[in-house]
Amino acid sequence: MISDLNILGWSQFFNGQLDLTEFDSLTPVRLSEVRRRSVVALTPALERLDIALTGDHVATDMAVGDFVLTDGERLIRVLDRKTVISRKAAGLAAQAQLIAANIDTLFITTSCNHDFNEARLERYLAIAIEAEATPVIVITKADKPEDMPAEIYEDRAKALYEGAEVLLINAKSPEDIARLERYCGTGQTIALVGSSGVGKSTIARGLTGEDIEVGDIREDDAKGRHTTTARSMHRMHAGGWLIDTPGMRELALHDASEGIATLFEDITDLATECKFSDCQHQTEPGCAVRRAIETGELDPNRLERWRKLVDEDARNSETIAESRERGRKFSKMVKSVKKAKSAKRGE
Numbered sequence: 001m002i003s004d005l006n007i008l009g010w011s012q013f014f015n016g017q018l019d020l021t022e023f024d025s026l027t028p029v030r031l032s033e034v035r036r037r038s039v040v041a042l043t044p045a046l047e048r049l050d051i052a053l054t055g056d057h058v059a060t061d062m063a064v065g066d067f068v069l070t071d072g073e074r075l076i077r078v079l080d081r082k083t084v085i086s087r088k089a090a091g092l093a094a095q096a097q098l099i100a101a102n103i104d105t106l107f108i109t110t111s112c113n114h115d116f117n118e119a120r121l122e123r124y125l126a127i128a129i130e131a132e133a134t135p136v137i138v139i140t141k142a143d144k145p146e147d148m149p150a151e152i153y154e155d156r157a158k159a160l161y162e163g164a165e166v167l168l169i170n171a172k173s174p175e176d177i178a179r180l181e182r183y184c185g186t187g188q189t190i191a192l193v194g195s196s197g198v199g200k201s202t203i204a205r206g207l208t209g210e211d212i213e214v215g216d217i218r219e220d221d222a223k224g225r226h227t228t229t230a231r232s233m234h235r236m237h238a239g240g241w242l243i244d245t246p247g248m249r250e251l252a253l254h255d256a257s258e259g260i261a262t263l264f265e266d267i268t269d270l271a272t273e274c275k276f277s278d279c280q281h282q283t284e285p286g287c288a289v290r291r292a293i294e295t296g297e298l299d300p301n302r303l304e305r306w307r308k309l310v311d312e313d314a315r316n317s318e319t320i321a322e323s324r325e326r327g328r329k330f331s332k333m334v335k336s337v338k339k340a341k342s343a344k345r346g347e
């Protein structure tokens, strides 16, 4: 049974979570769709299994890509995730929405044109590092670069993070798609992120042979949290899985302080040498970061991008308590305005 499961991306990481009774009586399956009150799971035979959610199991605790145990009818439990990608729900509620689970490699996609933007790439790099997925930067349209030679785009991407391979491709060329396939073999799960028009669908088609329509198919539950309703796991020619969910294309940064610290390790390291432990690297004396800028060791643009990313992360990482506090303050304000108005009217 276990060898068949490898097709789904099963590994020792998941195997180790089962006790003996579970081994004997339950089947691991992988979620390919998460609906409001049910999920669709893939079996090792690649059959689709519809499982209604009962008891304590709620859709918002599950993500496409999750491994779950089933007795054939019910879902028994969700296994711990190797990696998880989430985003903050819109509105006041500061709850994280699970977008996809157990992704091994994130293809961060951009093109040899105006879409190329270091800050945007760094945002996705921080997301991947935080999720513990391997980031790979894929630069498409190498066959028709705009404004500068394709190799310059490649070099600029390579300068961002040592831990990320950079692949310069023509997404329409099968030979170039084949260069991505070493991340896409049996047992591997990947996802594509990047702006509209950079070639994600073209790459997805090259890797799977399918035209994948993500569209806007979504269901909103009473609390405004969406659940994925389209089939989101696609088998690739190389044997692995591509996960494509609507949320994946709209990723925003949140709770990624560790990812940012790893991505900007040079700045993180320098900051430990600043005289003040809470140094903001502005005008403080004994600032190692500013000194590195003066000596040319650190690129001031890189420092600026780091600052913006840290700010963005902090803004989007508001805790549930903080969001409630903001809600309270707002309703207090509304009440006092109402009161002032009625006082004015002499009520």
Ligand SMILES: Nc1nc2c(ncn2[C@@H]2O[C@H](COP(=O)(O)OP(=O)(O)OP(=O)(O)O)[C@@H](O)[C@H]2O)c(=O)[nH]1
Residues within 6 Å of the ligand: 140, 141, 142, 143, 144, 169, 170, 171, 172, 194, 195, 196, 197, 198, 199, 200, 201, 202, 203, 249
């Ligand atoms: N010449 C060339 N054209 C490309 C390349 N990659 C993508 N294209 C073209 O660019 C256009 C947009 O590509 P898509 O694959 O639809 O982009 P996308 O990222 O999926 O866009 P969304 O679906 O809006 O998210 C299409 O016309 C592609 O054929 C490339 O490497 N070279």
Ligand SMILES: [Zn+2]
Residues within 6 Å of the ligand: 271, 274, 275, 279, 280, 281, 282, 284, 286, 287, 288, 289, 290
């Ligand atoms: Zn400093």
